[in-house]
Amino acid sequence: MDTVSVPSLKDLTIDNITENVHAINSQCSDQRLKFLLERTVSHLHDLARETRLTTDEWMATLLFLTRVGQISSDVRQEFILLSDVLGLSLLVDSIDHPKPENSTEGTVLGPFHTHEAEHSHNGGSISQDADGEPLLVVCTVKDVDGNPISGVKVDVWETDSKGFYDVQHADRNGPDGRAVLTSDSAGNFWFKAILPVPYPIPHDGPVGGLLKKLNRHPYRPSHMHFMFDKSGYDPLITALYLKNDPYESTDAVFGVKQSLIVEVGKVDDKDQAEKYGVKTGTSLITYDFVLVTDEAARKLRRSKAEEAMNSQGRKVRFIDDLPVPDVD
Numbered sequence: 001m002d003t004v005s006v007p008s009l010k011d012l013t014i015d016n017i018t019e020n021v022h023a024i025n026s027q028c029s030d031q032r033l034k035f036l037l038e039r040t041v042s043h044l045h046d047l048a049r050e051t052r053l054t055t056d057e058w059m060a061t062l063l064f065l066t067r068v069g070q071i072s073s074d075v076r077q078e079f080i081l082l083s084d085v086l087g088l089s090l091l092v093d094s095i096d097h098p099k100p101e102n103s104t105e106g107t108v109l110g111p112f113h114t115h116e117a118e119h120s121h122n123g124g125s126i127s128q129d130a131d132g133e134p135l136l137v138v139c140t141v142k143d144v145d146g147n148p149i150s151g152v153k154v155d156v157w158e159t160d161s162k163g164f165y166d167v168q169h170a171d172r173n174g175p176d177g178r179a180v181l182t183s184d185s186a187g188n189f190w191f192k193a194i195l196p197v198p199y200p201i202p203h204d205g206p207v208g209g210l211l212k213k214l215n216r217h218p219y220r221p222s223h224m225h226f227m228f229d230k231s232g233y234d235p236l237i238t239a240l241y242l243k244n245d246p247y248e249s250t251d252a253v254f255g256v257k258q259s260l261i262v263e264v265g266k267v268d269d270k271d272q273a274e275k276y277g278v279k280t281g282t283s284l285i286t287y288d289f290v291l292v293t294d295e296a297a298r299k300l301r302r303s304k305a306e307e308a309m310n311s312q313g314r315k316v317r318f319i320d321d322l323p324v325p326d327v328d
Contacts, residue, residue: 014049017045018041018042018045018046021041021045022038022041022042025037025038025041031319031324032319032320032322032324034324035323035324035325064206064210067205067206068082068205068206068207071205071206075112075114075167075168076111076167076202077111078111078202078205078206078207080109080110080111081111081201081202081205081207081253082206082207082210084108084110084111084201084252084253084254084255085201085207085210085211085216085252085253087254089108089109089253090107090108090253090254090255093106093107093108093109093237094106095301095304096301097234097235097236097237097297097301098297098300098301098304099292099297099300100144100292100296100300102144102290103144103290103291103292104236104238104259104260104289104290104291105238105257105259105260106236106237106238107237107238107239107255107256107257107260108237108239108253108254108255109225109227109237110225110253110255111201111202112157112165112167112168113155113157113225113227114157114167114175114178116174116175116178117155117156117157117175117178117179117180118175118179118180119179119180119181119182120179120180120181120191121181122181122182122184122188122189122190122191123190123191123192123276123277124179124181124191124192125191125192125193126156126157126158126176126177126178126179126191126192126193127158127160127176127177127192127193127194128176129160129161129176129177129194131160131161131162132160132161132193132194132195133161133194133195133283134192134194134195134278134279134282134283135192135193135194135195135196135264135282135283135284135285136190136191136192136193136267136276136278136282136283136284136285137156137190137191137192137193137224137284137285137286137287138188138190138276138284138285138286139188139189139190139286139287139288139289140183140186140187140188140189140287140288140289141154141183141187141188141189141228141289141290141291142187142288142289142290142291143233143290143291143292143293144290144291144292144296147187148183148185148186148187148188149183149187149230149233149291150183150184150185150186150187151182151183151230152182152183152187152189152228152229152230152233152291153180153181153182153228153229153230154180154181154182154183154189154226154227154228155178155179155180155225155226155227155228155229156178156179156180156181156191156193156224156225156226156227157177157178157179157224157225158177158178158193158194158196158223158224158225159177159196159197159199160176160177160194161194161197162197162199163197163198163199163200164199165177166178168202177193177194179191190276192276192277192278193224195222195242195264195283196222196223196224196242197222198219198220198221198222198245198246198247199219199220200217200218200219200220200252201218201219201220201252201253202218203218211252216252217247217250217252218252219247219250219251219252220247220251220252220253220255221241221242221245221246221247221248221251221256222241222242222245223239223240223241223242223255223256224239224240224285225237225238225239226238226239226240226289228289228291230291232293232294233291233292233293233294234291234292234293234294234296234297236289236291236292238260238289239255239260240260240261240262240285240287241255241256241260241261241262242261242262242264243261243262243263243264248261262285262286262287264283264284264285265283265284265285265286266281266282266283266284267279267280267281267282267283267284268280268281298321301321302318302321302323305318305323306323309323309325314326315327
């Protein structure tokens with residue numbers, strides 16, 4: 001630290017504390033970090049001033065965040081859950097992965113994705129739950145021009161028939177309700193699963209306590225998660241939601257988007273049933289996913305960033321594709 005140029009932090013008041021914090025943080029050489037901290041400090045200080053935050057409320061907030069950290073583990077990420085119920089997760093995904101109108105929208109990752117899923121061949125079953133209603137999922141992956149994309153890594157996960165993910169079972173023997181598949185030369189992938197059910201997010205911890213105080217329910221509508229990854233394409237984290245679910249319009253984590261709501265059909269053709277190795281009458285979900293190239297997403301992200309910064313009266317420049325104020 002250059003102690004010579006450090007501003008004198010004396011006689012700090014409600015009115016000048018913010019500018020003093022900015023001044024001492026301005027020595028940071030990482031321009032993006034400096035910008036993030038400058039805005040974070042400004043918003044936090046404004047919150048305290050606008051609400052006349054009390055010492056008790058400040059301490060209660062710190063203790064709440066402490067409990068969020070204490071209950072988190074390798075299989076339970078309470079901070080992600082907190083971000084989800086505050087709408088921050090969806091907001092960040094929408095900002096960082098903007099989508100043109102003719103592509104598949106993203107949604108929240110959720111706290112239960114793992115890297116344990118086994119690679120499965122197309123047509124395999126991702127669930128060992130004998131109590132679930134059998135489901136066939138048949139999908140395609142294409143680019144915005146309608147061309148099939150082969151070799152896409154597709155990560156899929158869902159709950160069991162009771163609404164629990166595999167990692168929520170203390171006695172689990174390994175991954176279940178999840179798999180990693182690869183799209184074929186025609187951009188197709190398909191698998192057997194069970195029909196998703198609505199379920200409550202974990203609400204026995206601090207986030208659940210917050211929802212209770214806010215008079216909010218903890219339920220998520222029936223859905224199945226998907227994550228797409230292939231070099232040259234912007235990663236896509238999304239989900240499919242079953243139409244007419246009772247929690248469709250009140251999702252506890254704000255994940256539902258109209259374009260991601262699907263109707264459940266039936267495999268009513270004998271030839272189709274034989275092709276996919278299921279019984280006639282099996283529930284069926286079909287969907288065409290559309291990915292965006294890295295370059296297209298990058299251009300859209302920069303355009304949106306410039307638009308946002310300009311609306312704040314700021315000039316913008318980019319460092320490693322991340323926006324920072326241009327103060328030169």
